[in-house]
Each structure stands twice: as structure tokens, then as C-alpha cells.
Amino acid sequence: MSDDSHEHQSFETRAIHAGNTADPLTGAVVPPIYQVSTYKQDGVGGLRGGYEYSRSGNPTRTALEENLAALEGGRRGLAFASGLAAEDCLLRTLLSPGDHVVIPNDAYGGTFRLFAKVVSRWGVEWSVADTSDPASVRAALTPKTKVIWVETPSNPLLGITDIAVVADIARSAGAKLVVDNTFASPYLQQPLALGADVVVHSLTKYMGGHSDVVGGALIAADAAVGEELAYHQNAMGAVAGPFDSWIVLRGIKTLAVRMDRHSDNATKVADMLTRHPKVTKVLYPGLPDHPGHDIAAKQMRSFGGMISFQVAGGEEAAVEVCNRAKLFTLGESLGGVESLIEHPGRMTHASVAGSVLEVPGDLVRISVGIENADDLLADLTQALG
Ligand SMILES: *Cc1c(COP(=O)(O)O)cnc(C)c1O
Numbered sequence: 001m002s003d004d005s006h007e008h009q010s011f012e013t014r015a016i017h018a019g020n021t022a023d024p025l026t027g028a029v030v031p032p033i034y035q036v037s038t039y040k041q042d043g044v045g046g047l048r049g050g051y052e053y054s055r056s057g058n059p060t061r062t063a064l065e066e067n068l069a070a071l072e073g074g075r076r077g078l079a080f081a082s083g084l085a086a087e088d089c090l091l092r093t094l095l096s097p098g099d100h101v102v103i104p105n106d107a108y109g110g111t112f113r114l115f116a117k118v119v120s121r122w123g124v125e126w127s128v129a130d131t132s133d134p135a136s137v138r139a140a141l142t143p144k145t146k147v148i149w150v151e152t153p154s155n156p157l158l159g160i161t162d163i164a165v166v167a168d169i170a171r172s173a174g175a176k177l178v179v180d181n182t183f184a185s186p187y188l189q190q191p192l193a194l195g196a197d198v199v200v201h202s203l204t205k206y207m208g209g210h211s212d213v214v215g216g217a218l219i220a221a222d223a224a225v226g227e228e229l230a231y232h233q234n235a236m237g238a239v240a241g242p243f244d245s246w247i248v249l250r251g252i253k254t255l256a257v258r259m260d261r262h263s264d265n266a267t268k269v270a271d272m273l274t275r276h277p278k279v280t281k282v283l284y285p286g287l288p289d290h291p292g293h294d295i296a297a298k299q300m301r302s303f304g305g306m307i308s309f310q311v312a313g314g315e316e317a318a319v320e321v322c323n324r325a326k327l328f329t330l331g332e333s334l335g336g337v338e339s340l341i342e343h344p345g346r347m348t349h350a351s352v353a354g355s356v357l358e359v360p361g362d363l364v365r366i367s368v369g370i371e372n373a374d375d376l377l378a379d380l381t382q383a384l385g
Helices: 011-017 059-072 083-094 109-122 134-140 163-173 223-236 242-252 255-274 293-299 314-324 373-384
Strands: 076-080 100-104 125-129 145-151 176-180 198-202 216-220 279-283 306-311 340-342 363-367
Touching: 011 059, 011 255, 059 076, 059 216, 059 242, 076 083, 076 223, 083 109, 083 145, 083 176, 083 198, 083 216, 083 223, 100 109, 109 125, 125 134, 134 163, 145 163, 163 176, 216 223, 255 279, 255 306, 255 373, 306 314, 314 340, 314 363, 314 373
Parallel strands: 100 125, 100 145, 145 176, 176 198
Antiparallel strands: 076 216, 198 216, 279 306, 306 363, 340 363
16 A cells, blocks of 8 residues: 555655665665565464565565555555566456457557457457547447556657546546556656556566666556455466565666656757658657657656657668667667667567557667766767768
8 A cells, every 4th residue: 555644745755765664673774675485473363564475465565566656646556577467467357258458559569469469368359549549549449348558658659648538538438547657657657647547567667777677567546456456466476576676666766866867868869860861750759749749748747768760771771770889788678777779670579560560660769878968879870870
């Protein structure tokens, strides 16, 4: 449960203090890594701290889960072994055979694969909508729609969906709105306050922030939904371990300062790219001509660190840019302090090739880190050749 005493605090303060209560035994100011599977009972059923087995609950994981709930403004936070483990738990909690889901036409490749190749085998139907267009979302609804899934900004095309508008559509359809908030982080965007029911995170990305851990999270606006999810988290078992929980908690303490720098650096990089002769298109919601710019400005604090761009010369040219980059490390993933570059068509989004989610071959995606902006601009300039 989120700690009510943090509700009046500003984001930066909550990021550092929510869940991070001093250890009752030693006064350690950081929650210890409770690397333990089971807990001594004082007589059968006599639990000292409420813990009986670490799949069901572990104090280090609890610290992270309380922190997550406080940051997203939810009633319950849950931490998982990966973002996809969190998504799997969410889908198997909310959906039954015969139910229908609306999924976005631009999304993390693994999310699409989970729907198309795994969940659909259990009789869950799905259709694709352009969630940046409310009419497209309405048109995709069926009487059996139980979930509308939104990713904003989306991966890798940086599309923007108006969360409040889609929340209204979901409410009138009797469906739940799920928002994957990985690209923005709760510092930049708070979907629950805009009417979403559940927020999903890959903690691997900005939350962890240092490319050193894989993790996932669900945060529920409603206590009863949170309780259902917690029941399934324990029943299915893909929990975050104590060390992984600890290292994510550590990363979150600097989330606000990191996100400010990610956004500042990305703004400078996007500006350079728009003026570069070899770049044909820059996809960044901070650019005034981005189709989702006004909505992003309304629902986000700033525009984040993710940019995609298209280059003259097609797929081969895009691959060459990725190969020539030096300071931008060629690799999958995003959201770490170090800058990364990748070719979505051949890397992160290879699993959606041939589907409605296929991405352009001339597309390059960068995760702009928090290094010195001039060094980043110089590296991209030499990589573009
Ligand atoms: C990485 C990612 C996921 C999946 O998370 P994992 O931690 O890799 O399982 C889901 N959604 C988005 C937007 C992502 O970037």
C-alpha cells in the first residue's frame, strides 16, 4: 500500500523517501537486501513482520512496491522479474477466454508478441488501433472489450496518445485502461491521475536507469484491482528478487534529476537532427511539428530522452549510422545514463516484422543519455557522415 504520509510531498522527495524507511533493527538508512526465502514463525501462524515466504512478500521488495505506488499515485505497487512478467500477470488477471483487447499499432515488440503469440492461444482476441486517434480506438471496440492498452510515448515511433481522452472511452465501454509508462517514467507523466486503471513499467529502463537490472512493475489505481493483481503475482510467481528490488530503489532516487537531463540533452539532439541534411524525419514529441506535441505538452512535464529518426538512403544507410556511432553504444534497451543507438527493424522490433506493427527500415532509434550534450552531438554528426 502506498504510504499516505507521502501524499503531500513533491515527486523528488517521494522518490527518495517513500518505502525507504530506516531499518527497524539497525537504523540503516537504506532498506537492507533481505536475501532470504523464509521467516521464523513464533508458533504456527505467528508472523513477526507479516512475512512468511519471499515469493508472497519480501521486505526489500515491499520497500520498492511502496515507492512505486507513491510515485505513480496508485493504491498498490507490485514488482516483477521483468516488464513482460508484469504484463503477463496483468493480462492473466484481467482477461478470460472470449475477452477482447485493443492494442496500439505502435508498441514494444515484446508486448505485441505476448498478445499475438501467447495470450491469443488462450482464446483472448485482440485488434489493433491507432491509439493517438480516438476514433480509431472507438472503432476497435467490441462488446467483449475488457482492456485498452496504450503506450505513450510509443516505441519506437514516439506517437502520443491523449490518456484522458482514451480513459473516457474505456470508462464508457466498461473496459480498463492500461498505460505502459516506461518511456516517460512517473516523473514526466502520471497516467493514473489522468484516468488510467493500471500502469505498467519495464523497470529495466529509466526507473533502474543504469542498464544493470531487468525488472517490471504494475501500479493499480484501485485497491481491489491491486489486491487481485497481488493474488496473481503470488500465484504465478514471477516476482522481483531482493537484490533487483534494491538496485531499482537505488536508481529511482535520482530519477528526477536524470529525467531532466535526458530531456534537455534529447531536445538539443533533436534540434541538431532536424537540421542535418542526411536526416529525412525526426520523431520527437518535443518538436513543435510533431503531431502529438500539444497533447504531450499537456500531459508530460517534459518530452523525455527517446528519439527516432529516418535517414536518406534507406535501411542500409540506417544500419551504417548505427555501426559508425562510437559514444552511442550499439545495443538494445534504453533509459540508462549511457546513450544507446539501435536499428529497430533488425533489433528490438524484429519480432513484429511482417505484422501491422512493422517499422520502417530507414529508422534509427536513440536513447539519449546524460553525458555532455556536445559530445553526443559530435558523435551523431560523425556517425551520419
Ligand atoms: C523494455 C520494455 C518492455 C518490456 O520490459 P522487460 O523488462 O524487457 O521485460 C515493455 N514495454 C516497453 C515500452 C519497453 O521498453
